[in-house]
Amino acid sequence: MPEAAIYVALVHGPVKNKRGERVTTAVTGLNVHDIARAVTTYGGRGYFLVTPLAAQQELVRRMVAHWEGSFGTHYNPNRKDALGVAEVVNSLDDTIAAVAGREGGAAPRVVVTSAREVAGVAPVTFSDLRGRIADGGAPLLLVFGTGWGLVEETIGGADLLLEPIHGHGGYNHLSVRSAVSIVLDRLLGERGERGPE
């Protein structure tokens, strides 16, 4: 059985700010680039930037078109290839519909992430989710929040909550770019022990 298809969503709104209020954050260029490159490296089928703001949607479309066009082709074809996975959507519901549309109607299982434990929600472990992906089945949508993280209703409405990344002992200080990269590596990275030849 083939492994499950993987999609990544980066939510800019609604998310929390540092006071826990609902906000929409600005899209930053490196979140488009770094995460598109990571999704491409790990064989993801799509990367959705979620923002309800029309001006921000237009900004992302222009950024992708710039790299997809003659500039990217000339300057760095690898980066052009990576940007091809990125697209912008209005909401997480639209993301789910877009994934289902591409996967022959199969709605994705929605897996939310958090830098910390969430009270009252038992998380799925990395190794458990890695096993489920390898077993195949419904496509998987991995959801990350910008700002100070996803709002409660997004976490509560998901199918699964992924356990937080624990680095080495204490607190998780990672940027969302680092967190996405590490999650993809833990779930999909090649683990073969290919020693020196």
Next chain:
Amino acid sequence: MPEAAIYVALVHGPVKNKRGERVTTAVTGLNVHDIARAVTTYGGRGYFLVTPLAAQQELVRRMVAHWEGSFGTHYNPNRKDALGVAEVVNSLDDTIAAVAGREGGAAPRVVVTSAREVAGVAPVTFSDLRGRIADGGAPLLLVFGTGWGLVEETIGGADLLLEPIHGHGGYNHLSVRSAVSIVLDRLLGERGERGPE
């Protein structure tokens, strides 16, 4: 025996550009922030930004001072803590000397990284290096290149070359920020299987 101390160096010069020429790249703000946060999360003892350019050195010092000062303390204490591991140095030799100075004179083993295999150099695997770190001994300096990667003399002069990150099948398109995060996670990340309670 305690595990080996870990340091990270990000080299801006000399590195290669896309035509393989020796260049010095500009320091970018997110390379300071994201990598400092990753090093802190994974328990690294120091993060060295290597550039021979005095104006770039001054820029990094101002950036770190900004976050270490009253702005960072007020805005985001976690980010302030992370930036405390970052410092700027002139060369890789100066980095090695700085690590030895902090580690009671013990020179670090220098481990270079590359996005691709290097002809004629047998790499150490992630799991082998993870085991060596756990076994303790000399401090380890993990060296990453900006631009199109480290120059041959840096790779040739190192004690070890770490195997490339293989994502899922093909080519490695990762940003250096993603690569550092994934390498630290593979070498130092907690691997305990803590299931849902």
